[in-house]
Amino acid sequence: MEQQNKRILTLDVIKGISVIGMIIIHTLLVYANVKSQYETAIGSFIVFLGRGTSIFLICMGITFMTSSQQSLKSALKRGILLVLAGLFMNFMKFMIPVFFGFAPDNFIQKYGWNAPIEQQYVYLVLLGDILQLAGMSLLFVGFIREYVKNKYIILAIGLFAALVSREVSGINIDYPVINYILDLLFNNDYPAYVYFPVFPWISFIIIGMFFGKWFQELNYDSKKLFRNMLYVGLVFAAIGAPLVFFYSEYNYNGFYHMGPGGVVYFAGWTLIFLWIIYNITAKSKENKVIKVLKYCSKNLTSMYMVQWILISWGKGIFGYRQHEIGYVSVLIVLYIILTFSVQTLVDIIRKKKTLIDFRPISPDKSVLKQ
Template sequence: MEQQSKRIAALDLIKGMSVIGMIIIHTLLIFANVKSQSETVIGSFIVFLGRGTSIFLICMGITFMTSSHQSLKSAVQRGGLLLVAAFFMNFMKFIVPVMFGFASDNFIQKYGWHAPIEQQYLYLELLGDILQLAGLSLLFIGFIRKYVKNKYGILAIGLFIALVSREVSGITIDYPVINYILDLLFSNDFPAYVYFPVFPWMSFIIIGMFFGKWYLELNYNAKQLFKNMLYAGLLFVALGAPLVFIYGEYHYNGFYHMGPGGVIYFAGWTLIFLWAIFTATSKIQENSFIRILKYCSRNLTSMYMIQWILISWGKGIFGYRQHGIGFVLLLIVLYMVLTFSVQFSLDLLKKKAIHGLSTDLNR
């Protein structure tokens, strides 16, 4: 049981780091000018960190297999809630600034729109982000967890989704609602831009499920699990690198809509990174920073939504992609403070609500 708690702690640290990282990355992407993003060392490094989405997804797959909630019903319910949260976040990010007149003019101009942009509400509301990916994926992976008992069968499904991802990309029909679902699944760019289509991004979650299943079979031996991740990661990089660098047009095709070689290549580096983080943190004692990371991990979804909403609202104050790296670093500190402050406030309100309910029940 001690090994199990260490393993969970390692994943919590990684997910906590991803919360801190996404605030840094999103602040830079929204407020830094093109020169600061591409021609400064700090900006280029932060943009590079933004390619770490697969880390979160593989961790999601591992924890999905080891969670105490193992029913298909719980997976479907969680998926549905994430989809609701995704569209609520889009409403708060995009529609609210337009409704109340503090949307950034140069953000509107960047997309070639003319204020007022009420006619673009549908496009803004339906933008596909990682919450839509996670919600839809849960509707699928719940069935995989329930009915596929062999870990290599799980891995085969993940690799198959990556393999066919470029072939199914762009599937469309003439019914807008169904077409939007196909957009979220396969990315056909109608009616909105989907950053993380289920094909191929769900592959990373299922690869994580493979290692989660393996962890259970290893009787919670975290050290051996992460060693296996290292070996698998090296193999994946060796297989994926030639495909990406020689046949990149098909196998990579850009970060957001990569082909099978890109999935294998990025999964490989992600597994190596997870092993490195586990090795580096396995001996670290509990301290304030570790507790902050664990707090972020517990509140990952809500803090993801909070930071995106705050950063999007900030476009009306600070403008869109207008600032140098020095000012953006100050904004990163500001958004760190704001995100944690809002999360702490929500925790306090939740605690007061629970206390009030408990008091009423005891009367």
């Protein structure tokens, strides 16, 4: 089977949409006042879209299983690089404005800190975001892909990770470096706040891996795969709903640190949503919109970093959480344009670097050895 047949247009489209969506969501969260975020139709809808992290993670799990890079070494290497990329992004987001004096006062004041300023800076740099989640998760799921060959065992591991998530939350010991790793895994709020701890969020990636394995067993039949997603999604949503709505304190307790019921419930609706999007895109032909979304999907990590850095820097110009929805809408358009512009510049730099690396160094020798 040709490699291109293993790619699913629906996943590229969804990951591409997620790039545009995260620019919209992050711009709103940074610049809109509380009223605009929660008391306007547009703001409330955008905040709702911000609950779509599980969609991206399940897609990540599927593509991880069908990627051309299947070695354990490549997964571990990429995991470490993503964690470092997350720390670098935090440094650029928070420390550059501080060093150059354009960080807004009300941003720092919102935390109500009494700690020394150096400790506050460490807190900001160590904040746990989606890149740290993806990186830490790869250090685990690489072993699952390498050694677990039965798709139902893969699914069982994913559900088990969700099941124990509330029980392991808060594990820590009094060693800062080790505690930071425990933060990323279990979220104990020391020494940093982690929005997406590995437990329970790794469950969505592993559920995606289950479907990636199933996709392989179906000989890369997308129609059958998404039909199966619908069936599993309906079961998950039916199981998760009563747990979330009747036992919410344990099974939900907030979006970022949900319990097992929340994971199953969100996974169910995510799978149903993926089936819907597949049926919309299944017969789509290549057009400019699809090309743009595929471009975003291909450059998802770098565009994620670029948009967050640009939006964070802009706080020094436009202020922090001060504006009405109309003003924020203009900023959303601005940041979409800026993100694509900077990514284009990054592409040009990469291309020039590639040309230099492959440039002949003599008539009979080149940098690229045969």
